[in-house]
Amino acid sequence: MLLLWELGGRAVTEYRLFLPSIIEVMGAGVQLLFSGDVARHFLVTLERFLTGYLIAAALGASLGVALGYFRLLHDLLGTVVELLRPMPSVAIIPVAILMLGIGDAMIVAVTVYASVWPILINTVDGVRHIEGALVDTGRTFGLNRRRILWQIILPAASPYIVTGLRIALSIALILVTTAEMVAGSKGLGFFILDQERSMNSSNMYAGVLIVAVLGYALNRLFVAIEARVMRWQHGMLNREAV
Amino acid sequence: MPILEVQGLSKSYRQAGGEVTLAIGSISCRVERSEFVSFVGPSGCGKTTLLMTIAGLLSPSAGRILVNGQEVDGPPRGLVLLFQEYNKSLFAWRTVLGNVRFGLEARGVHAAEAAERARALIELVGLAGFERHYPWELSGGMQQRVAIARALAYEPEVLLMDEPFGSLDALTRLELEDTLLRLWAELKTTIIFITHDIEEAIYLSDRIWLLSRRPSEIVEELPIDFPRPRHQVATRADAGFMALRNTIYRRISNPVAS
Amino acid sequence: MRPEKLSGIGFLFIALGLWEFAARKELVNPLLVPPLSRIVAVFWDLFSTGEMPLQIAVSMKRAALGYGLAGAVFISLGIVMGLSRPIHRALEVIVEMLRPVPPPVVIPVALLFFGLEDEMKVFVIFFSCAWPILLNTIDGVRRVDPVLLNTARTFRLRRLKTIWQVVLPAASPQIMTGLRVSLPIMLILVVISEMVGSTDGIGYFILDSQRRFRVAQMYAGMAALAILGYTLNQFFNLLHRRLLSWHWGMMRRNLE
Numbered sequence: 001m002l003l004l005w006e007l008g009g010r011a012v013t014e015y016r017l018f019l020p021s022i023i024e025v026m027g028a029g030v031q032l033l034f035s036g037d038v039a040r041h042f043l044v045t046l047e048r049f050l051t052g053y054l055i056a057a058a059l060g061a062s063l064g065v066a067l068g069y070f071r072l073l074h075d076l077l078g079t080v081v082e083l084l085r086p087m088p089s090v091a092i093i094p095v096a097i098l099m100l101g102i103g104d105a106m107i108v109a110v111t112v113y114a115s116v117w118p119i120l121i122n123t124v125d126g127v128r129h130i131e132g133a134l135v136d137t138g139r140t141f142g143l144n145r146r147r148i149l150w151q152i153i154l155p156a157a158s159p160y161i162v163t164g165l166r167i168a169l170s171i172a173l174i175l176v177t178t179a180e181m182v183a184g185s186k187g188l189g190f191f192i193l194d195q196e197r198s199m200n201s202s203n204m205y206a207g208v209l210i211v212a213v214l215g216y217a218l219n220r221l222f223v224a225i226e227a228r229v230m231r232w233q234h235g236m237l238n239r240e241a242v
Numbered sequence: 243m244p245i246l247e248v249q250g251l252s253k254s255y256r257q258a259g260g261e262v263t264l265a266i267g268s269i270s271c272r273v274e275r276s277e278f279v280s281f282v283g284p285s286g287c288g289k290t291t292l293l294m295t296i297a298g299l300l301s302p303s304a305g306r307i308l309v310n311g312q313e314v315d316g317p318p319r320g321l322v323l324l325f326q327e328y329n330k331s332l333f334a335w336r337t338v339l340g341n342v343r344f345g346l347e348a349r350g351v352h353a354a355e356a357a358e359r360a361r362a363l364i365e366l367v368g369l370a371g372f373e374r375h376y377p378w379e380l381s382g383g384m385q386q387r388v389a390i391a392r393a394l395a396y397e398p399e400v401l402l403m404d405e406p407f408g409s410l411d412a413l414t415r416l417e418l419e420d421t422l423l424r425l426w427a428e429l430k431t432t433i434i435f436i437t438h439d440i441e442e443a444i445y446l447s448d449r450i451w452l453l454s455r456r457p458s459e460i461v462e463e464l465p466i467d468f469p470r471p472r473h474q475v476a477t478r479a480d481a482g483f484m485a486l487r488n489t490i491y492r493r494i495s496n497p498v499a500s
Numbered sequence: 501m502r503p504e505k506l507s508g509i510g511f512l513f514i515a516l517g518l519w520e521f522a523a524r525k526e527l528v529n530p531l532l533v534p535p536l537s538r539i540v541a542v543f544w545d546l547f548s549t550g551e552m553p554l555q556i557a558v559s560m561k562r563a564a565l566g567y568g569l570a571g572a573v574f575i576s577l578g579i580v581m582g583l584s585r586p587i588h589r590a591l592e593v594i595v596e597m598l599r600p601v602p603p604p605v606v607i608p609v610a611l612l613f614f615g616l617e618d619e620m621k622v623f624v625i626f627f628s629c630a631w632p633i634l635l636n637t638i639d640g641v642r643r644v645d646p647v648l649l650n651t652a653r654t655f656r657l658r659r660l661k662t663i664w665q666v667v668l669p670a671a672s673p674q675i676m677t678g679l680r681v682s683l684p685i686m687l688i689l690v691v692i693s694e695m696v697g698s699t700d701g702i703g704y705f706i707l708d709s710q711r712r713f714r715v716a717q718m719y720a721g722m723a724a725l726a727i728l729g730y731t732l733n734q735f736f737n738l739l740h741r742r743l744l745s746w747h748w749g750m751m752r753r754n755l756e
Contacts, residue, residue: 072507079508080515086729088688091703091722093695094710098718099532170602174688178604182695182707189604193696196608204612208605216600297654323654330647335669335746344665348655378750396655 038191038210045176045188046214048104052111053172060116060168061161064123065153074124081120089114089175093182102183107176114175118167126160127153162226169222173215188214243311245432246273246296246400250305252457253291265291267457268305273434275399278426280435280443283453284494289436290326292458293402296434297323309400320399324406328389332377338364338388339373345395360395366428367391368421383414387421394425400432407442415439416474419446423472440490444483445472452493462493534716543720552705552724559701560728562618563690566625567682574630575675578637582671583663588638595634603628603685604692611697621693621701628689629682636678640671673747676740683736687729702728 067074092113093106100106134156138148154161180189188211195204253266265288273279281289294300296307298317307314309321322345325331333341342363346356364373367387377385386406393401407415419442426433437443443450444466452461464486468477477483516536522528523535546552581588606627607620614620644667652662694703702725709718741748 075503075505075507076511077508079505079512083512083726086733087722087726088684088691088729090688090691090695091706091725094707094718095722098710098715174602174604177602178692178696181604181607182692192605193608193611196611201612204608208601208609211605212597212601215602219600294650299650299653317654317656319656321654323650325647325651327647330645331651333648333666333669334750335672335744345655348657376746376749378746 038188038207041186041188041191042210042214044186045180045211048107048111048180048187049172049176052108052176053115053168055108056112056115056119056168056172057165059112060119060164061123063116064120064161064164065127065149065157067120068124068127068157069153085117089117089171090178093179096179097183102185107179107184107187110179111172111175115168115172118171119161119164122160122164122167123157126157129160130156158230162230166222166226169218170215173211173218177211244272245275245310246434247308248272248296248305249308251292251295251302251307252304253288253295253300254303264457266295267454267459269453269458269460270305271451271460271463273400273432276430276432277448278423278433278435278446279449279451280437280447281451281453282437282440282443282490282494283458284455285438287453287455288458289453290404292453293323293404293434293436297321297402299323321402322393322396322398322400323402324389324393324404326404326406326408328386328406329377329382332385332389332392334377337374337376338369338380341377341388342391342395345392349396360391363391363395366394366425381414382410383418386410386418390422390425394429394431398431400434403433403435405436405438408437408439415442420474422446427471440487440494441478441483444468444486444490445474445477450490452490464490531713531715534719538716539719539723542716543723546717546720546724552720555700555702555705555721556724556728559690559694559703562621562693562701563625563686565618566622566690567629567686569622570626570629570633570682571679573626574634575637575678578634578675578678579641579663579668579671581634582638582641583667595631599631603689604696607693607696610693616697616699620697621690624693625686625689628685632681632685633675633678636681637671637675640674640678641667643674644670672744676744676747680736680740683732684729687725687732691725 067077089110093110096106096110096113100109130153134152135148138152143151176187177189177192180187181193184190188207192204192207192211195201195207248269248271251266251269252264254262254264256262269292281292283289291300295302296314298307298314298321301315309318312318333344336344339357339360342360343356346359351359361373364370367390369384369387369391372380372384377388380388390406407418410418422433423446425431435443435446447466450464450466452464453459454461466486468480468483519533520536523530523533523538543552577591581591603624607624610620610623610627614623648666648670649662652666657665690701691703691706694701695707698704702721706718706721706725709715709721
């Protein structure tokens with residue numbers, strides 16, 4: 001397939017602008033890497049991503065546990081949540097620009113907003129699905145509220161929380177790059193768009209490639225960490241499958 | 243000419259690990275038209291494999307199968323297999339009527355006629371009134387009836403049944419046994435039945451073949467002479483019934499190498 | 501109405517009331533957070549003059565095209581790939597290479613090829629919706645119970661008929677899942693693509709309102725978007741219930 005691209009790129013020279021050959025893209029990519037241009041953008045994007053994602057994780061998980069555990073809270077906020085859900089998170093970008101201008105704060109804010117949703121919803125789901133017996137066991141053993149939370153609720157709900165975190169991973173990357181495209185002056189999203197505007201297609205494709213690789217790497221990292229932390233669940237799942 | 247003839251059938255599998263299992267050692271038998279015959283054997287002896295091979299869904303490792311004198315190579319015409327997991331074989335997206343119509347459509351019967359004949363069949367198996375229901379809405383016994391109706395809609399000469407009543411409760415099972423006999427008497431289809439329930443086999447069949455453990459072979463052939471129509475109380479109360487059952491039980495529990 | 505919903509709605513009204521109060525009393529900057537009543541007024545205005553519906557229609561046209569194309573192409577491809585191992589193996593590499601690309605990143609590429617035209621947005625949506633639809637279709641086809649396939653065989657159904665009468669219906673719940681998952685993706689991407697490269701559509705409208713500091717209008721646009729999202733969901737559910745009524749019934753029974 002790559003061969004086709006390469007051949008196509010070389011053969012159809014007038015379309016060179018649109019679909020440069022692989023070699024050119026690679027060449028541009030390597031050049032960029034070494035020149036340090038892209039590295040700057042890359043780090044900016046990565047930093048924003050991590051900040052946004054981690055804040056969302058903490059916020060989403062804690063809010064999710066609260067909503068899942070306290071019936072009252074869940075009922076009160078339920079309607080509001082249901083009303084906000086159908087709105088695509090990206091629509092929040094203009095509001096964020098209005099309130100925070102264009103810059104890191106705005107980008108991190110929208111990332112947090114968008115990423116919180118899957119984490120929140122899945123955490124609530126997980127907490128609500130906890131068998132009553134588990135919490136009662138904790139009570140029987142005289143555990144206080146805080147210990148029940150840490151030692152029973154969180155571990156039991158963790159598979160669901162992890163699902164939410166996984167979904168949020170892709171969402172966060174999408175939001176960071178989008179925000180950078182809509183209103184940014186640095187970052188990979190901005191870079192790719194900028195290269196397109198300057199008709200620098202090889203660089204643009206190289207940028208796309210870098211983002212794809214980043215996304216892929218983050219995913220693998222997540223899977224690896226998850227396998228470690230959730231070893232107990234994997235064992236359970238494997239046994240069921242037998 | 244016998245409607246079905248199995249000649250020296252043998253079937254082996256290659257397992258996932260690479261080892262080869264011999265499921266069927268060597269089986270030869272003949273079935274005459276409109277007979278009701280059963281294979282009885284311990285679990286895992288390859289009964290399902292046998293039926294699947296006769297149905298043309300698996301190919302024999304050795305030996306051959308003749309239906310109406312023609313060698314079987316792929317699903318033969320005029321023969322239908324009813325699977326053990328009947329609930330999985332029914333089409334969840336079709337109603338009872340739709341499922342039965344499928345059997346007719348598969349034979350090439352056109353829409354209008356198909357609907358009418360399907361209704362007749364549904365009534366025949368005792369499910370009148372349930373035409374518009376979906377399979378998931380029915381009990382196990384009713385689902386089995388749908389599967390039977392669908393198979394009969396195809397008007398097969400030979401019907402193969404793989405432990406059809408195994409997962410049903412005792413009462414439903416007896417009910418369906420009688421339904422099946424009624425259908426068989428009326429339609430005169432040849433039926434080849436597999437079961438691990440000895441009494442069921444005796445109750446239903448003209449002849450029984452006992453299968454050994456894997457690799458399976460026919461240990462013994464037993465004609466069943468009880469008068470027809472069979473009756474759940476009268477036939478089973480016959481002194482010979484229990485005697486036969488005990489004989490078979492002993493043979494299966496301690497199979498003598500043939 | 502269930503009691504839990506009642507308290508939720510009650511809370512909602514209290515929150516809305518607080519918003520109105522805070523904005524009017526200038527507890528929050530009314531430039532950033534205008535009173536609710538103003539937003540509602542602007543919303544009503546936009547709707548009655550037909551401007552909002554126009555923008556929505558423009559966006560929906562693009563979205564529907566992209567989504568429809570993605571469905572047609574990738575369901576077919578998914579069936580082929582699900583049924584044929586060699587084809588699946590051949591194409592798998594391409595799929596795995598293209599999948600990790602975050603959809604918005606494709607926008608500049610699309611801009612390059614299509615400029616600011618509708619085609620750009622259609623392409624972006626087409627690309628983004630591809631993977632859930634494709635992968636779910638392949639999975640659905642693969643997971644068709646062998647008993648069903650054997651049933652088709654014992655009735656001597658030919659290959660094409662088997663696919664049409666057995667494989668497709670059996671896989672349809674999962675295909676539906678793929679389509680359902682792609683729905684919000686479609687909405688998100690139409691908004692993004694309009695924000696980045698467009699001169700009309702609801703996404704552009706919201707961003708443009710922000711740029712012109714027509715704040716109430718911006719919020720109105722966001723509300724319209726939320727309503728749109730909700731409506732699409734309901735519509736999809738309706739379709740699901742109609743087309744796959746058999747599955748709907750099965751699912752509800754399992755939930756009980």
